[in-house]
Amino acid sequence: MPAVQETIDRVRAIDVDQYKYGFETTIEMEKSERGLSEDVIRFISAKKDEPEWMLEWRLDAYRRWLTMKEPEWARVSYDKIDYDNLYYYAAPKRKAAQSLDEIDPEILKTYEKLGIPLREVEALEGIAPQNRVAVDAVFDSVSVATTFKAELAKAGVIFMPISEALREHPELVRKYLGSVVPVTDNFFATLNSAVFSDGSFVYIPPGVRCPMELSTYFRINERDTGQFERTLIIADKGSYVSYLEGCTAPRRDDNQLHAAVVELVALDDAEIKYSTVQNWYPGDAQGRGGIYNFVTKRGDCRGTNSKISWTQVETGSAITWKYPSCILRGDGSQGEFYSIAVSNGMQQVDSGTKMIHLGKNTTSRIISKGISAGRSQNTYRGLVSAHRKATNARNFTNCDSLLIGDQCGAHTVPYIESKNATAVFEHEATTSKISEEQLFYCQQRGLGEEEARALIVNGFVRDVLQQLPMEFAVEAQKLISISLEGSVG
Amino acid sequence: MLEIKNLVVQIEDKRILNGLDLTVNDGEVAAIMGPNGSGKSTLSYVIAGKADYEVLDGEVLLDGENILEMAPDERAAAGLFLAFQYPLEIPGVATMTFLKAALNAQRKARGEEELSTPDFMRRVYGAAEQLEIDRDMLKRALNVGFSGGEKKRMEILQMALLQPRFCVLDETDSGLDIDALRIVSEGVNALRAENRSFLVITHYQRLLNHIVPDTVHVMSQGRVVKSGGKELALELEASGYAEYRATEAA
Numbered sequence: 001m002p003a004v005q006e007t008i009d010r011v012r013a014i015d016v017d018q019y020k021y022g023f024e025t026t027i028e029m030e031k032s033e034r035g036l037s038e039d040v041i042r043f044i045s046a047k048k049d050e051p052e053w054m055l056e057w058r059l060d061a062y063r064r065w066l067t068m069k070e071p072e073w074a075r076v077s078y079d080k081i082d083y084d085n086l087y088y089y090a091a092p093k094r095k096a097a098q099s100l101d102e103i104d105p106e107i108l109k110t111y112e113k114l115g116i117p118l119r120e121v122e123a124l125e126g127i128a129p130q131n132r133v134a135v136d137a138v139f140d141s142v143s144v145a146t147t148f149k150a151e152l153a154k155a156g157v158i159f160m161p162i163s164e165a166l167r168e169h170p171e172l173v174r175k176y177l178g179s180v181v182p183v184t185d186n187f188f189a190t191l192n193s194a195v196f197s198d199g200s201f202v203y204i205p206p207g208v209r210c211p212m213e214l215s216t217y218f219r220i221n222e223r224d225t226g227q228f229e230r231t232l233i234i235a236d237k238g239s240y241v242s243y244l245e246g247c248t249a250p251r252r253d254d255n256q257l258h259a260a261v262v263e264l265v266a267l268d269d270a271e272i273k274y275s276t277v278q279n280w281y282p283g284d285a286q287g288r289g290g291i292y293n294f295v296t297k298r299g300d301c302r303g304t305n306s307k308i309s310w311t312q313v314e315t316g317s318a319i320t321w322k323y324p325s326c327i328l329r330g331d332g333s334q335g336e337f338y339s340i341a342v343s344n345g346m347q348q349v350d351s352g353t354k355m356i357h358l359g360k361n362t363t364s365r366i367i368s369k370g371i372s373a374g375r376s377q378n379t380y381r382g383l384v385s386a387h388r389k390a391t392n393a394r395n396f397t398n399c400d401s402l403l404i405g406d407q408c409g410a411h412t413v414p415y416i417e418s419k420n421a422t423a424v425f426e427h428e429a430t431t432s433k434i435s436e437e438q439l440f441y442c443q444q445r446g447l448g449e450e451e452a453r454a455l456i457v458n459g460f461v462r463d464v465l466q467q468l469p470m471e472f473a474v475e476a477q478k479l480i481s482i483s484l485e486g487s488v489g
Numbered sequence: 490m491l492e493i494k495n496l497v498v499q500i501e502d503k504r505i506l507n508g509l510d511l512t513v514n515d516g517e518v519a520a521i522m523g524p525n526g527s528g529k530s531t532l533s534y535v536i537a538g539k540a541d542y543e544v545l546d547g548e549v550l551l552d553g554e555n556i557l558e559m560a561p562d563e564r565a566a567a568g569l570f571l572a573f574q575y576p577l578e579i580p581g582v583a584t585m586t587f588l589k590a591a592l593n594a595q596r597k598a599r600g601e602e603e604l605s606t607p608d609f610m611r612r613v614y615g616a617a618e619q620l621e622i623d624r625d626m627l628k629r630a631l632n633v634g635f636s637g638g639e640k641k642r643m644e645i646l647q648m649a650l651l652q653p654r655f656c657v658l659d660e661t662d663s664g665l666d667i668d669a670l671r672i673v674s675e676g677v678n679a680l681r682a683e684n685r686s687f688l689v690i691t692h693y694q695r696l697l698n699h700i701v702p703d704t705v706h707v708m709s710q711g712r713v714v715k716s717g718g719k720e721l722a723l724e725l726e727a728s729g730y731a732e733y734r735a736t737e738a739a
Contacts, residue, residue: 432580436540441577443561444537444570445587445647446595452562455590459581459630 021279025110031225032089038062041194044089048163048197051170061183061193068187074350075379075411076319078292081257087225088195092139107139110219134159136200136216138229146200148212155211157241158203162230165201172203176234180263180300180327188259188321189296192228196261199229204239204270215244218260220280220291226257233263235270237303242273255283255318260295268303268330273311275468276324277476280316282483285374287346290318297324298354301333301362309336310353311467313476315483318347323381325354328362328390335364338467340476342483343376343408352382352413357393357423366397369461372408373484379411386423393423401431402460404453404484454481490515490686491536491655496547498528498535498711505531507711508547513655513704516683520697520722521690523708524730529690530574532708533659536688537571538564551655566598568654572644572661579631584643587631588613588650595651616649620676638669645676656680657688662696674699694726709733 032040041062045055070081092104134148136159152159158169165173183193200216220227235241245262258280264272274297283290293316299308310324326335337353355364364384372378378401386393401410412429434456442452458465458477465473491513498506505528513519523529535542536549538561548555556564579587593603604612617624620642632640641661648656658677662670677687677700689700697705697719705721706713714733715721 435577438577438579440537440539440561441573442579442587442591444565444573445591445651446562446565446598447591448562448594449560451590451594455582455587456579459579462581 021281025106028093029090030093031087031091034087034224035084036062036086036088036195040088044195044197047089047091048166050163050166053174054166057178057183058194061190062195064184065187065190065194068190070187074321074381075377075413076321076348076350078255078319078348081255081292083191085224086257088228089197090225091197110139134212134214136161136214138198138200138216138218138227152211152214156205156208157210158201159214160201162199162201162232163197165232169201169203172234173201173232176232176263176265177230178263180265180298181261181296186296188294189261192230192259192261192296195226196228196230199231199260199262200233201231202233202241202243204235204241206237206239206267208236208239210239210241213242213244215246217246220256220258224254224256226259228258229260231260231262232265233272233274234265235267235272235306237267238269239267240271240273243275245274245276246279254289256281256291258291258293258295258317260297262295262297262324264299264308266299266301266303266306266308266330266333269305270303271307271309272299273309274299274324276310276312276314277479278312278314278316278320279479282316282345282347283318285345287318290347291316292319293317293322294319295322297322298327299325299335300327301330301335301359302327303333304330304359305332306330307334307336309334309338309467311336311338311464312340312351313464313468313479314339314341314349314351315479317349320347320349320351322351323353325356325383326364327356327358328364328393329358330362331359332361333359334362336467337364337366337368338464339368340371340461340464340480341369341378341380342371342373342480343378344372344374344483345376346374347376349377350379350381352380354383355385355395357384357386357390357395360389360391361393362390363394364396366395366399367464368397368399369464370399370401370410371404371457371460371480371484372401372410373404375407377409377411379413381413381415383415383417384425384427385415385417386420386425388419390420391422393418393420393425395423395425397425397427399427399429400460401429402457403431403433450481453484457481457484490517490552491688492548492550492553493536494548494550496532496535496549497545498531499543499545500531500541505542505711506535509708509712511706511713513686513688515686516681517704518681518687518689518700518702520702520705520719521688521708521713522692522694522705522722522725524734525692527708527733528711529708530659531711533571533657533688533690536564536657537561537569562594563598565651565653566595570648570651570653570656572641572648572656572658574660574663576632576640576644578633578635580633582631584627584629584631585613588627588647591647592650612650613646616646616676619649619679620646621672622646637664638666638673641665641669641673642676645673649676649680652685654684655686655688657690659690660692661689662691662693670696670699694722697722707733 041058136146280291341349343349368380370378380399384395399412493511496509707715
């Protein structure tokens, strides 16, 4: 109840028609030369002082990538990306530092403006210990700050930029990197493998419940620069971690590429909860600018009775191509996917999930809510499959689409493959429209038009919002309302 | 309280109201009867401010103020309530949530303090009890999976909670069995007050046995063609609308 009111109040307080994170930070950057070559990869690897095997891994990926073709099966259309014109590495000139005092004040200001607390003292103010959030802040190609590292280390939790982990925990990185999303996985993942610059590395030791929420905040700033982050999270036996990811970018007329890879590994009885609020710049009403978001996210429930849960709120990007998936390898493992994808203006979303049932008694649950407004197109694409050894696999899928206005589109493309007769897969799908009648009804009871729409949309996404950590849910609710402002003509 | 002067309304080039005049005084319960297609429901929607209706001429004055230029939510805050013939479903929004949002929106628009949660709950539970609405129903999504009777009772509950100045009931008796009709009518009667008026739109006399009107108006071809006391409803029940349909055909 209060959350709805809060949404409404916040929406009112915010300037309409503004992607409020669209500002740019002026700062001296060090970049690789334009385009991609083995030299550029060597440059990136050297910048990060990587071990030799890592460089080889990258080069191998690059050579693979040269033979691959950009996928065309998604329901998205865009001008060809000129990979030779991109910068693959851009980092603030001032060295990322041991203390916040060494960080460029412009960057600190940027995160302040974004509302991301980089100073631990500030982050602690008035917040109960269980509600604390540790942040890894990634600015273009590098991590600029990671908070609460020391406190987490006391619990044995490793939380650091992946470039740092490559130096400090090479054995862990080497063991797991690419073990969920192989180098050869797909065009964008392979590109990422060749050029990934930074991202977060998390390791939770056996039996440890991570004492606070972990989060990474991605910011693309530099023009013509691709962001290729790589996140790797390992939950060892019997551990638990909840991880949040947020993203924004400046408002620009040209498109920017974001091709990330996220790998999750859950060992026996471990649980990973991964939440995303994706708010990349979506482009303007005419479809100029915006982020091209081609992301490969996959979790491996490697251990028995392990659990991986993806929750995503997608409001940004000009193009979203993203299918957070679960490989249910361990017997009794569980995968979950909760998604809210909001599209407005000229946005194109092709998103969904894959639940690959390999082990016995594995279960998965998919709840997807697509909201389309403006002239946007919103596609849910999902695969549920049962291997022949996946006895008693269970899946429940529910895909609902809500249309606002009559120039947008919603599409549902489910793929179901079962090679085991005991598997039970259920699929439900609905498409509805916010009707003028519903709006009128709410208004007749005293709600303003925007409030009425926020209420109806919140009702539509409620069962997904409930999956988000509390603080996040309020943010997400607010974000959805903003994204849809003025969407009914 | 409510004064309608020479109201002319069309929808998609079709004239529905043709210079309708109607006055409802403070504390009065006025019934509007008439054959199908006489413009009764259009009248209720135009008063409440539904889009799609084009007002070509006339005024609707609530306490002397023309409300035709006001948005539907502004009219609601000014004290106008429409009990829908077909109440809408709002999936995922708990009835309680909806009620609180609506009440607070109205209070805010009038510059009043929001109600405290205990005050709010007391009011809702009080109204729910009178209308024999189970508390569990208030936790369910508004109108989703409710029976026709439950939806109508929920409309009256909202009316009781929002305490409007002027209530329009659009065919509230349709789809009600005899028990539900009694409960709904008692709910409405309990709200009758000196400073509150009702416009009860109905096709049948039977509702008016329960909600006894002060005045009865007969509509035909988008106009009030006859007005009288409650006995007029009984006459209509006996003679039917034939007389008024004949005028229509002419």
